[in-house]
Each structure stands twice: as structure tokens, then as C-alpha cells.
Amino acid sequence: MMHSVRRAAALLLAACTAAASVGCQRTLPPDQEAHSGNAQQLRTYLMSSSTAAGGAGAAAQPQGTGWATLRGTFTYQGDAPARQPISITKEPEICAPGGGAVLDQVLLVDEQSGGIQNVVVFLRRASRVHDSAQPSTEQVEFDQKNCLFTTHVQTMTVGQPLLLLNSDPTGHNASIDQYSFNQLIPANESLVYAPPSEAPFPISVTCSIHPWMLAYLFPRDNGYVAVTGPDGKFEIANVPAGEELEFQVWHENATGPGNGLVLDTPEAKELGWTSRGRFNLTLEENAQADLELTVPGSAFQRN
Amino acid sequence: MTQPFKSTRNARFLVILLAGLAALSGCGRSEPARYHLNMVEMTDKGISAQYQVEIATILEAMFGTPDEPFVLPETGLDINKLRLASGPAWSDEEGTNHGLYRRHCAHCHGVTGDGAGPTALFLNPYPRDYRQGKFKFKSTERAAQPTAHDLREILRQGIPGTAMPSFRLHPSREIDALVEYVKYLSMRGQMETALANFVMFQLGEGESLSQYANVYVDELLSPIAEGWAGAEDQVIHPDPQLAPPPRNERDPEALAASIAKGRELFYGTKANCLECHGPTALGDGMTTDQDDWSKAVKQFAANHDQVTPVELGALPPRDVRPRNLRLGVFRGGRRPIDIYRRLHAGINGTPMPAVGPATPGATGTVTPDQIWNLVDYVLSLPYDATTQEPALLSNVRERL
Numbered sequence: 199m200m201h202s203v204r205r206a207a208a209l210l211l212a213a214c215t216a217a218a219s220v221g222c223q224r225t226l227p228p229d230q231e232a233h234s235g236n237a238q239q240l241r242t243y244l245m246s247s248s249t250a251a252g253g254a255g256a257a258a259q260p261q262g263t264g265w266a267t268l269r270g271t272f273t274y275q276g277d278a279p280a281r282q283p284i285s286i287t288k289e290p291e292i293c294a295p296g297g298g299a300v301l302d303q304v305l306l307v308d309e310q311s312g313g314i315q316n317v318v319v320f321l322r323r324a325s326r327v328h329d330s331a332q333p334s335t336e337q338v339e340f341d342q343k344n345c346l347f348t349t350h351v352q353t354m355t356v357g358q359p360l361l362l363l364n365s366d367p368t369g370h371n372a373s374i375d376q377y378s379f380n381q382l383i384p385a386n387e388s389l390v391y392a393p394p395s396e397a398p399f400p401i402s403v404t405c406s407i408h409p410w411m412l413a414y415l416f417p418r419d420n421g422y423v424a425v426t427g428p429d430g431k432f433e434i435a436n437v438p439a440g441e442e443l444e445f446q447v448w449h450e451n452a453t454g455p456g457n458g459l460v461l462d463t464p465e466a467k468e469l470g471w472t473s474r475g476r477f478n479l480t481l482e483e484n485a486q487a488d489l490e491l492t493v494p495g496s497a498f499q500r501n
Numbered sequence: 502m503t504q505p506f507k508s509t510r511n512a513r514f515l516v517i518l519l520a521g522l523a524a525l526s527g528c529g530r531s532e533p534a535r536y537h538l539n540m541v542e543m544t545d546k547g548i549s550a551q552y553q554v555e556i557a558t559i560l561e562a563m564f565g566t567p568d569e570p571f572v573l574p575e576t577g578l579d580i581n582k583l584r585l586a587s588g589p590a591w592s593d594e595e596g597t598n599h600g601l602y603r604r605h606c607a608h609c610h611g612v613t614g615d616g617a618g619p620t621a622l623f624l625n626p627y628p629r630d631y632r633q634g635k636f637k638f639k640s641t642e643r644a645a646q647p648t649a650h651d652l653r654e655i656l657r658q659g660i661p662g663t664a665m666p667s668f669r670l671h672p673s674r675e676i677d678a679l680v681e682y683v684k685y686l687s688m689r690g691q692m693e694t695a696l697a698n699f700v701m702f703q704l705g706e707g708e709s710l711s712q713y714a715n716v717y718v719d720e721l722l723s724p725i726a727e728g729w730a731g732a733e734d735q736v737i738h739p740d741p742q743l744a745p746p747p748r749n750e751r752d753p754e755a756l757a758a759s760i761a762k763g764r765e766l767f768y769g770t771k772a773n774c775l776e777c778h779g780p781t782a783l784g785d786g787m788t789t790d791q792d793d794w795s796k797a798v799k800q801f802a803a804n805h806d807q808v809t810p811v812e813l814g815a816l817p818p819r820d821v822r823p824r825n826l827r828l829g830v831f832r833g834g835r836r837p838i839d840i841y842r843r844l845h846a847g848i849n850g851t852p853m854p855a856v857g858p859a860t861p862g863a864t865g866t867v868t869p870d871q872i873w874n875l876v877d878y879v880l881s882l883p884y885d886a887t888t889q890e891p892a893l894l895s896n897v898r899e900r901l
Binding site for chain 1: 535537538540543545546547550553554556557558559560561562563571573635643644698701702703705706711714717718770771772773776777787789790793796804812813814847849850852853854855856859860863864866
């Protein structure tokens, strides 16, 4: 009698133990923990230097003289991937006039040449900036027509006013989440907006009334940035010559971190192409470099 | 003869009993609470484990731990308030409550302030994730941080129509400590993003983050802290000349005229409110969009097929519902000034766009007068019978 009560109690306890230990489990994903010793040291450093200006930082790169020009072509390897029709769920008379299919702009490849459009190439850091690449104050026009942004990737320099136009007979709201900007633009009206700071990568512009609308805006501190045209060609003029330059390559559909375009081809390896989609180049004064870059379909999410 | 046998049994029973007790008590006092990295962000930005350790270490140096918070003077935060809000929940002999955040907030908003505490999944809307420094209901311009007053009011009033309760009965000392702690968790989260961005966009191949200790404060933390310190200058103050008098002092005819104008705007193509709030303002116009938090999770899922955001600690994304304006429940407050600010700046982090000027001094989508007309119409909607509406909706029918 006594024993069976004990056994029952023991079983109950065992069950409780099991239940309790299951209940303890948190479903948080594993993540890295701080190195507390290093944190303490760093805190001491930050406390001592937080009023003092400057610090060590990266060593200054040797500077060259003169200027050079970088050109290039991005060519898709294989057959151009098919563009998908967008599902137009609203106002078809405005957004899909004539009733034809509206195709997306995710990955645009020229059927003849295989040129890839809307690849962005930019200089990551400029030790000096030529007059032709200095920030401008000229107004940039960015239009919406038939419920699409007429420019898919818009580059500009910080300080340029951006004229957001709506050429449709219906309202749009231009939403740039990165800058917490989201403004209603009534039919056939416009407004001016000045992006407050440089973006490290192109940032998306959307419209919540027409959820398929998507374009990219890329404000930079200087003009050393280019977007490939329908033929896949780009040109960045007057970059600093005689010193190592690091360029970043981006495409909205690329598989790299932040949509960096990662290339593994022999010509990319020669340029030291990285897993973040960057490459290095030193150009001689007045050089006119021309890069021929073949891009396999595997570099894109859609292939 | 039976004695040794029995004692073995007793011993076995004791062992099980002890194990059971140990397991039960183990639940209560596990490891000290710690902050977790935003693994969706780390994975999305391709931040390797080695950089993650560096980021976690820098954050600990700059912000301490959940039990021992720390702040640099640049943050402008008051460490004494943070100490009252942080740590495990307990009360001292004088009845002062400590560990306020974990007592009142962490079960929904999470120890890290990621809005993903144990109860978060069961709530709709989800609790706010503080780490982006984005807040919806505030008196300031869209891109600006909330003021301390804004956060205090959210704590005092709660958010009607959500699980966020009112803490009005708590002494102001406790509310102030919690407001400070929310700002602290926000800044910490923003700093985490700034560091992840620095690794992703600024670091060269193979470079260590620790080489750049000189930029953590000046280049990364200071702009974040300035955003919070400058919030007071970003408060939206409507022109007092244009503001209507208090409701009980208003001429009924003038009010009716203003409501009629607001209604025209609401259904017209200029303010375009019906696109999302629907032709009857029941909030059923646009039901397939997301707020910024869910959008980020959805985007991650679209870009990564190796791992799901939920496996990395994110809450499943949800569509955002435009407010049903006929309920008379306004999350950000129901005073005319609250509605005015919602319209002027929109709601940050959501698809609700702004109709006031995008930058001070610029021309808005509609004029301040028209915003007041819309305020009057919106505040009249809860008293307006939908059953009588169709006859009046000529301009809606034209559009549909």
C-alpha cells in the first residue's frame, strides 16, 4: 500500500519534471553572445574618448593624381528570363490601358545583346571628387504614369530637390520607408522632397494604393554612380586615377547580401570580386577602362 | 533483512524527489536575462558569426545588460531611471518597485524590446518592436522620434482598441522610468542596426569592426541620440488662427458646413481617404498591405529560402487593417489635435500617408483648413448611420 502510493508519487514527480523541463524551453533562435571581458575594456575606452575628438580609424589610403573613366557592360549568360505579368488589381482603365498584360521590371535583359538593365555601379569611397561629380542642386524629376514609376532606378546627389510627379488621373502615395517618408500625391499633382542623407544602397519607393508599384531611389554624396541602360552599359566619368578604387555593384534581384551582385567568373576574379559584390581597380591617369562582365543566371534570384 | 532493500527504495525515491524539485526551481531562476541580436537582420545583411560577436560586445559595452544597464553621456539618458526600470522585478522594504520593465512590459514587448515577448503572438496588433525607433502615435513630424511626453501619454492612456493597457494608477516616477527605458531599448536597437549597416556597407573585406572603435560614438550613436533629443523641435503645432474653437463653443451651422467639406475631401480624389478606409469608412478599402515591421519579415521570406524569419525569432507577418472610423476608437487619441496630427504627418511605419506639408514651409497635399474639415468629418463618423449613407454617396458612386 505504502509502496504503491510512493510509486505513484514518484511517477507524478517524474511527469512534472518532464513537463517542467519542456515548459522551460524558449524557442528563441541561437545567437551570438557578447564577450563580456572585451565589452568592459571597450567601455573604458569609449568613456575616456567620448569627449576627445578623433581616434585611430583606418589608415589613409595613398592618393593619386588626375582622373580616369570607367565603362562596362553587364551581359546575361543564356536566354533572357521571362518577365512576369503584374496582377493589376485596381483601376485597370488607368493602370493597364488597352487591357494588355503589364510586365514586371524585376530583371530586364535585352533579347538582342543580352545587356542587363538597372545594374547599379558606384564608388564606395572617394578620396577626392572631380568638378563634374560634385553634388548638384538641379531638380530631379521622378514621375508616375499608368501606375508605374517611369524611372525604375533613380540616382541623384543629396541636396538635389526631387520632384515627385503624378501624371495619372488617380492618386498615388509615394512611400520611402527608409526615410519614413510617405506622402499622398493627388491626381496630376506633384510635390518636392529632399532626401535627408546619403543611402548606402538603393532604397525602395512604393505606393500602398497600387501595391505592385516599385522603384528605387539612390541619393549619394557625389556623382560617382551609374545605372546600366537597356544595353547593359554604364559609364562613370572622372574618377580619381592612380589609387585603388573600390566599386560596389547592385541589382534589385541579385542574390548577394542587400542584393549585391556577386560574380564568380574569371574576369570578376581578376578584379577581386567579393562575396558582397564589390571589386577593386586602379586606373591610370586619363585611362578609359572598359569592363566586359558576363553574369550567369545563378547571380539572380530569378533565373 | 528487509531494511537495506527499503533504504534503497527510499534513496531512489529521494533522488527522484530532488531531481523533481531541482527541475521545478530551475524554471524560475535560469540564466540571467540577456539581450538577443536581431537574427532576421543579421541573416539578411549577411553578418557572419564573428561580426555578430563583435556587435553583441559593442552593444554590451555601450548599453550594458538587462540586469545592469549602462549608458554613455551622449545618449542623454538618465541611468537612475533606467536602474529602476531594469533588472528582475522586486520590491524593497519601503515598497519601492524595482524591475518595472520586466514586471509590466517584457511579457509583450520582450526583454530586448523586440515586441516579441511570450504573449506577443496572441495579440493583434502585435506589441511595438522598439528597435527601429519608429513609433506610430506621437505629436511629431512623421520621420521624427516621439517626445518623452508622447511616450508618457501612451503609458498613461494605453492604446484604445489594442492590448496596450493604461498605467495611469502608477506613480509618475515609475512611468518616467519606463519611458526612459523604452527610449533606451530603442536607441540600443537603432545602434544594433547602425552597427550591422556599418559591417555591411562600410567595412572592407576581412576588416574587423574593432578597428573602428572611434566611430561608434561620433558617427553611429550621436545621430541616433540627436534624433531623440531633437524630438521637441519636431512637434506639429497647427496655426492657432486656423484651429476651430472647442466643440462645445462651436456654431452648429459652421460645424455642419465643415463636416460637409471634410466629407467631400474624404471621398474625393485629393485626400483619397476611401482608397484604404473604404467607401463606408469601415476600414475595408485596402486590406492586403503591411506595416513596415511585417513588410520587412515578408521581404526576408521572399529573399531567403534556407531559413524562415519565424525560425529566426520574428513574428509571422500580418496585413495591416486601415482603421474602421465608425467605431469611435482612435488609437492615437480622439482629441481633434490628435486626429489633426495623424492626418498632417500620416502614421509612421504604416501605409497611412501624410497630407500636410512634407517639410516645414512646403505646401501640403491639402491645406490646414482642409485638414480641420477632415478632422470634423472623422469625428462625426461614429455618430453617422451607415444605413442612411448610400443616398448621400453620389461622389463615391461616380468613382466606383
